[in-house]
Amino acid sequence: MISQEKLQEILGNIPAPGNTRKLVDLNTIRxxxxxxxxxxxxxxxxxxxxxxxxxxxxAIENVALKQDGVKEVNVNLVALKPKxxxxxxxxxxxxxGKGGVGKSLVTGLMSVALRKQGYRVGILxxxxxxxxxxxxxxxxxxxxxxxxxxxxxxxxxxxxxxxINLLLQNDDDAVIWRGPLIGQIITQFWADVVWGKMDYLxxxxxxxxxxxxxxxxxxxxxxxxxxxFTPQDLTAMVVRKAVNMAKQMKKNIIGVVENMSYLYIxxxxxxxxxxGKSRGDEMARIAGAPLLAxxxxxxxxxxxxxxxxxxxxxxxxxxxxxxxxFDVLLTEGQAKNI
Amino acid sequence: MISQEKLQEILGNIPAPGNTRKLVDLNTIRxxxxxxxxxxxxxxxxxxxxxxxxxxxxAIENVALKQDGVKEVNVNLVALKPKxxxxxxxxxxxxxGKGGVGKSLVTGLMSVALRKQGYRVGILxxxxxxxxxxxxxxxxxxxxxxxxxxxxxxxxxxxxxxxINLLLQNDDDAVIWRGPLIGQIITQFWADVVWGKMDYLxxxxxxxxxxxxxxxxxxxxxxxxxxxFTPQDLTAMVVRKAVNMAKQMKKNIIGVVENMSYLYIxxxxxxxxxxGKSRGDEMARIAGAPLLAxxxxxxxxxxxxxxxxxxxxxxxxxxxxxxxxFDVLLTEGQAKNI
Numbered sequence: 001m002i003s004q005e006k007l008q009e010i011l012g013n014i015p016a017p018g019n020t021r022k023l024v025d026l027n028t029i030r031x032x033x034x035x036x037x038x039x040x041x042x043x044x045x046x047x048x049x050x051x052x053x054x055x056x057x058x059a060i061e062n063v064a065l066k067q068d069g070v071k072e073v074n075v076n077l078v079a080l081k082p083k084x085x086x087x088x089x090x091x092x093x094x095x096x097g098k099g100g101v102g103k104s105l106v107t108g109l110m111s112v113a114l115r116k117q118g119y120r121v122g123i124l125x126x127x128x129x130x131x132x133x134x135x136x137x138x139x140x141x142x143x144x145x146x147x148x149x150x151x152x153x154x155x156x157x158x159x160x161x162x163x164i165n166l167l168l169q170n171d172d173d174a175v176i177w178r179g180p181l182i183g184q185i186i187t188q189f190w191a192d193v194v195w196g197k198m199d200y201l202x203x204x205x206x207x208x209x210x211x212x213x214x215x216x217x218x219x220x221x222x223x224x225x226x227x228x229f230t231p232q233d234l235t236a237m238v239v240r241k242a243v244n245m246a247k248q249m250k251k252n253i254i255g256v257v258e259n260m261s262y263l264y265i266x267x268x269x270x271x272x273x274x275x276g277k278s279r280g281d282e283m284a285r286i287a288g289a290p291l292l293a294x295x296x297x298x299x300x301x302x303x304x305x306x307x308x309x310x311x312x313x314x315x316x317x318x319x320x321x322x323x324x325x326f327d328v329l330l331t332e333g334q335a336k337n338i
Numbered sequence: 339m340i341s342q343e344k345l346q347e348i349l350g351n352i353p354a355p356g357n358t359r360k361l362v363d364l365n366t367i368r369x370x371x372x373x374x375x376x377x378x379x380x381x382x383x384x385x386x387x388x389x390x391x392x393x394x395x396x397a398i399e400n401v402a403l404k405q406d407g408v409k410e411v412n413v414n415l416v417a418l419k420p421k422x423x424x425x426x427x428x429x430x431x432x433x434x435g436k437g438g439v440g441k442s443l444v445t446g447l448m449s450v451a452l453r454k455q456g457y458r459v460g461i462l463x464x465x466x467x468x469x470x471x472x473x474x475x476x477x478x479x480x481x482x483x484x485x486x487x488x489x490x491x492x493x494x495x496x497x498x499x500x501x502i503n504l505l506l507q508n509d510d511d512a513v514i515w516r517g518p519l520i521g522q523i524i525t526q527f528w529a530d531v532v533w534g535k536m537d538y539l540x541x542x543x544x545x546x547x548x549x550x551x552x553x554x555x556x557x558x559x560x561x562x563x564x565x566x567f568t569p570q571d572l573t574a575m576v577v578r579k580a581v582n583m584a585k586q587m588k589k590n591i592i593g594v595v596e597n598m599s600y601l602y603i604x605x606x607x608x609x610x611x612x613x614g615k616s617r618g619d620e621m622a623r624i625a626g627a628p629l630l631a632x633x634x635x636x637x638x639x640x641x642x643x644x645x646x647x648x649x650x651x652x653x654x655x656x657x658x659x660x661x662x663x664f665d666v667l668l669t670e671g672q673a674k675n676i
Contacts, residue, residue: 097512098468099437099545100573129546130436130576172578174435174547176586179517182548207437207545208467209512210520233644234442238468240510248514263612268605274612274637276644299612306571306614 001034001069008032010067011041014059017052018144020158025120027087027197028056030078037071039064046149046194047079082149083191088122089199090329091220092254096228097242098235099207102259102295104132106228107204108310109295113322115157119199122152124189125163126216127206128182129175134165138308142166149194157311162193179211186215200329209245217249224254224332227287231261231276236283243287253289255328256280257321261294271296290328293321339372339407346370348405349379352397355390356482358492363458365425365535366394368416375409377402384487384532385417420487421529426460427537428667429558430592434566435580436573437545440597440633442470444566445542446648447633451660453495457537460490462527463501464554465544466520467513472503476646480504487532495649500531517549524553538667547583555587562592562670565625569599569614574621581625591627593666594618595659599632609634628666631659 012024023029031042041060047053057075064073094107107123115121125133137155143166144151152160164185165171195201203220206212216222225246229239246253258280262271284291295317304313350362361367369380379398385391395413402411432445445461453459463471475493481504482489490498502523503509533539541558544550554560563584567577584591596618600609612635622629633655642651
């Protein structure tokens with residue numbers, strides 16, 4: 001007779017229709033009880049429609065009945081809200097206070113690094129008025145939206161992405177909303193999106209210390225913050241504002257990343273500090289968190305992001321960043337249950 | 339006997355105490371009536387305190403009495419709100435939608451260019467959560483604040499600056515406010531600041547298309563918008579959102595500026611397009627407005643801004659920018675009363 005654990009695993013591997021997710025990713029299989037030759041299965045779903053319900057019941061029954069020693073299968077479908085279904089390991093917010101320092105880039109690179117290590121990763125693009133994530137990942141597909149929930153769009157590597165730009169008719173439509181509406185949309189991206197079972201949800205924050213960052217830090221269970229900055233003195237001041245906001249809101253800064261640190265010019269084999277002297281150590285000290293990376297201005301990376309190919313970026317610098325990120329997530333995980 | 343016009347001019351040249359402004363800058367002398375040897379003068383002021391009132395009355399009387407043929411002087415002081423006193427020629431908003439593209443830099447350079455031409459210029463820093471202007475101009479002095487109004491802080495060249503960072507205890511204090519408060523502060527910077535008589539008020543907008551830009555475009559009499567962008571495709575999309583916002587709100591875009599257009603490397607005498615191919619012409623077409631400048635990444639300019647010395651920047655590129663700016667302001671002025 002098959003064991004409970006094994007059956008749960010096999011059922012989890014059933015592919016969900018219409019996308020590359022499996023039932024385990026959607027956190028569907030909740031309980032498997034084996035009583036002799038009889039199997040009782042509880043499956044939770046946001047129940048998109050009747051057809052999906054019939055499919056789900058049938059798929060689970062069919063697979064269960066094929067297992068060793070199983071003669072009778074009973075599937076109980078439980079309708080849950082996305083929020084009740086979602087099981088997210090860690091929520092990491094990428095923040096800077098200042099615009100254009102590379103929050104989205106760092107969000108993208110972090111997500112790719114984690115995904116390549118086999119983690120299930122999602123990106124919640126909280127930059128409602130200036131969303132960059134879909135373009136960076138080359139996503140144009142619309143999310144599947146019903147009154148019961150929204151399915152994110154998956155990148156080539158399988159990163160789950162939710163962004164306002166996926167919902168707009170044209171990607172350059174302006175979202176001219178005041179703060180309360182912005183806050184509502186972010187809350188919806190958290191509560192009404194079927195993130196499913198996920199190791200890391202990375203939240204790309206907009207600049208500033210007003211509505212959007214406030215809503216994220218107050219509403220979402222943020223486990224850690226990554227601060228992004230550039231070497232400019234001017235930027236550093238504004239980034240210190242973000243550090244102060246995080247501290248005031250008692251949030252844990254787990255690392256800092258310097259972007260546009262330098263430009264390497266192959267013709268003269270020289271690193272040019274075009275935006276000023278690196279302030280990596282200074283910012284790490286101010287934030288009380290390790291410096292995870294010093295990312296150069298890399299025209300190749302700019303091009304990849306513009307082409308929607310951020311997932312194919314691969315350099316030594318990026319490898320170092322990924323390693324430092326894993327180190328800090330591991331340490332924080334032990335210390336602070338990330 | 340002195341003429342009315344001449345006397346008004348002479349009185350306007352009286353220096354106001356404690357700063358480098360004259361009464362004409364503060365729009366104080368409102369009416370001068372000459373009746374034989376008797377002069378009737380109406381002076382409007384925000385009446386900071388009794389001492390200021392006594393000083394003002396005395397200063398005007400003394401100067402008037404020294405003029406040819408004047409035997410008797412009567413000064414009527416009228417208390418007005420800053421909003422009633424201010425006389426601002428044109429309000430120009432600098433916008434981009436995207437953060438970190440150089441709105442503050444362009445605001446700064448434009449203001450310096452206009453000031454050097456002899457215009458009276460002010461900067462309203464509407465970026466409440468990430469204000470960069472004071473640092474760029476090296477301003478640390480606190481504005482003079484009374485219940486009747488706020489006096490801006492003057493730069494070395496005499497540009498009048500109002501920014502939230504001039505009011506904070508520490509320049510890296512975070513302003514963790516939601517939209518309505520941000521909107522209120524911006525409205526106050528417009529209505530409660532003694533801008534006085536001014537040719538150009540340049541408004542530095544924060545990124546996004548939410549509260550702050552909305553408040554500025556809805557509340558202030560914006561005569562023209564300058565759009566700032568960088569060559570990145572990603573940036574262009576977000577900037578197009580700002581262009582669409584401006585168009586939806588029926589605001590007039592008078593020019594576009596490309597920042598970080600290229601980096602000049604003297605060692606190899608080469609311009610490197612580190613953020614991608616220039617999109618100056620494309621953005622000018624989309625915005626329906628002329629391309630005023632293509633500003634390179636210039637480590638020297640970065641350093642000057644970080645040191646608070648933006649006013650001493652002087653290059654050929656900057657000269658071209660200034661000339662194009664004057665051209666467009668002149669043309670717009672004829673066509674649209676700027």
